Amino acid sequence: MRTLAAQHGLDLRHHTLIDAPHSHAAAAQAVALVREGRAAMLMKGSLHTDELMSAVLDRRCGLRTERRLSHVFIMKVDSYPRHLYITDAAINIEPDLSAKADICQNAIDLCHALGIAVPKVAILAAVETINPHMRSTLDAAALCKMADRGQIRGAILDGPLAFDNAISRVAAESKGIVSAVAGDPDILLVPVWKRATCWPSN
Numbered sequence: 372m373r374t375l376a377a378q379h380g381l382d383l384r385h386h387t388l389i390d391a392p393h394s395h396a397a398a399a400q401a402v403a404l405v406r407e408g409r410a411a412m413l414m415k416g417s418l419h420t421d422e423l424m425s426a427v428l429d430r431r432c433g434l435r436t437e438r439r440l441s442h443v444f445i446m447k448v449d450s451y452p453r454h455l456y457i458t459d460a461a462i463n464i465e466p467d468l469s470a471k472a473d474i475c476q477n478a479i480d481l482c483h484a485l486g487i488a489v490p491k492v493a494i495l496a497a498v499e500t501i502n503p504h505m506r507s508t509l510d511a512a513a514l515c516k517m518a519d520r521g522q523i524r525g526a527i528l529d530g531p532l533a534f535d536n537a538i539s540r541v542a543a544e545s546k547g548i549v550s551a552v553a554g555d556p557d558i559l560l561v562p563v564w565k566r567a568t569c570w571p572s573n
Contacts, residue, residue, distance in 0.1 A: 398427075438476065439470045441459045441462055441478070444456070444457040454557075456557055456559070458559070460561065468514070471560065475514060475526075476523055478560065479523070480525070482526070489525065489527060490557035493559050495531070495537055497533065499546060500531070511562075512531065529552035532553055536553050536554070538554065540553065542554070
């Protein structure tokens with residue numbers, strides 16, 4: 372590591388390097404440092420994701436809480452005035468209502484930690500109206516009521532919202548949507564995530 376840093380002109384004198392015999396031990400040591408309060412953040416580096424996550428999710432000495440673990444993409448899009456926090460985009464493939472509540476609260480807490488006092492959460496679905504045959508719309512309505520009852524805290528929620536009226540005030544107004552969130556969200560809570568499939572060209 373010191374050789375690599377020297378090759379790139381990086382000064383490691385003010386950093387602590389801890390030796391580990393192999394990658395699994397490195398993951399366990401990193402998690403232990405966070406548990407002990409000696410480190411504030413985990414970075415994956417060259418470890419495989421499953422190695423790091425195994426250490427994070429270890430029931431005895433990992434970083435589990437009472438909530439479901441979730442993922443947030445932080446994106447800056449030129450056409451949007453600030454960062455967007457998109458969740459969950461990597462871990463929970465098809466979350467139920469309980470998991471979505473945890474995912475939502477995790478993203479809200481992240482925004483608080485990054486200085487956004489009252490983030491706005493757009494709960495996405497394919498449509499912006501409640502349809503009893505579309506679970507994502509029912510979940511969105513339930514999440515909003517959970518926020519009203521204090522089960523989700525520290526944010527303004529609205530949903531279901533389709534993607535266009537979630538991020539565009541013009542699109543929301545064209546649909547007659549009156550909302551403090553539509554067109555102005557910080558967090559986009561997506562109903563499910565699917566890996567992209569690439570089809571060979573003919």
